[in-house]
Amino acid sequence: MTDDLVLYTTPMSRGRIARWMLEEVGAPYRAEIVSFGPGMKDAAFRAINPMGKVPALRHGDAVVTETAAICAYLADAFPEAGLAPPTGSRARAAYYRWLFFAAGPVEAAVTNRVLGVTVPGDPRMRGMVGYGSLPEVLDALEQAVGTTEYLAGETFSAADLYVGSHLAWGMGFGTIERRPAFEAYTARLTERPAAVRARVIDDALLADQGRASA
Numbered sequence: 559m560t561d562d563l564v565l566y567t568t569p570m571s572r573g574r575i576a577r578w579m580l581e582e583v584g585a586p587y588r589a590e591i592v593s594f595g596p597g598m599k600d601a602a603f604r605a606i607n608p609m610g611k612v613p614a615l616r617h618g619d620a621v622v623t624e625t626a627a628i629c630a631y632l633a634d635a636f637p638e639a640g641l642a643p644p645t646g647s648r649a650r651a652a653y654y655r656w657l658f659f660a661a662g663p664v665e666a667a668v669t670n671r672v673l674g675v676t677v678p679g680d681p682r683m684r685g686m687v688g689y690g691s692l693p694e695v696l697d698a699l700e701q702a703v704g705t706t707e708y709l710a711g712e713t714f715s716a717a718d719l720y721v722g723s724h725l726a727w728g729m730g731f732g733t734i735e736r737r738p739a740f741e742a743y744t745a746r747l748t749e750r751p752a753a754v755r756a757r758v759i760d761d762a763l764l765a766d767q768g769r770a771s772a
Contacts, residue, residue, distance in 0.1 A: 563587040566606055566614040568594060569763040572625045573613035575723040577760060579629045579716060581752035583636045591763065626661035629716040641716045649711035656702060656709040657717040660724050663689035664699065668724075668733050696735065699725075704739030707746070714750070722747035 563585055567573025580587050592598050598610045607614040607623045615622045615631070622631045633642035643649030667689040670677070677687050689695050699721070702709060709717045726744040728734025747753065 564616040565589045567612045569760040575625050576613040576628045578756040581756045583639045633716040653710035653717045660721045663695045667692040667695045700739045703743040
């Protein structure tokens, strides 16, 4: 039943990543569109996510927030979709590594660059910052996506979905520099049928919001 799996989202947010993941999983789900501003801060939605932000996922009685966690949860909850390598394997190690590398160092380094936050050059100060510097983060990511088709073995996984989403979004908005390895990698991922379906749904919702506010 679609009420068993509910995505709380808005079409111009990280909820696009969660929707793509749901489309890859293939299980029936329902989307609740939560508007920016008061809609995300009211008591009803804060009962789902006290942070008052999207995406959030409800699966029966379970609630998951944070986009990387949603991707990891869905991959495990629906193993038949084949979106996570076997537990205890080398591929699973790479899967965890790059999924959370994007959720941690990549997002922090990119956000700080956009906000104009500069990490001091003093090695002792830089050592306190988990990502070191944005160039170091992007170099590590370039090496990862440029030497293999997928991050966690021979097949697409939730790690590719999450990392690819960050790269595509960042290059599209100019917060991540375009590199041939990044462009080739994201091109392979964003034309997957599930990615296209998710994009069509969210773009249509975004267009509807635009017409409603005109």
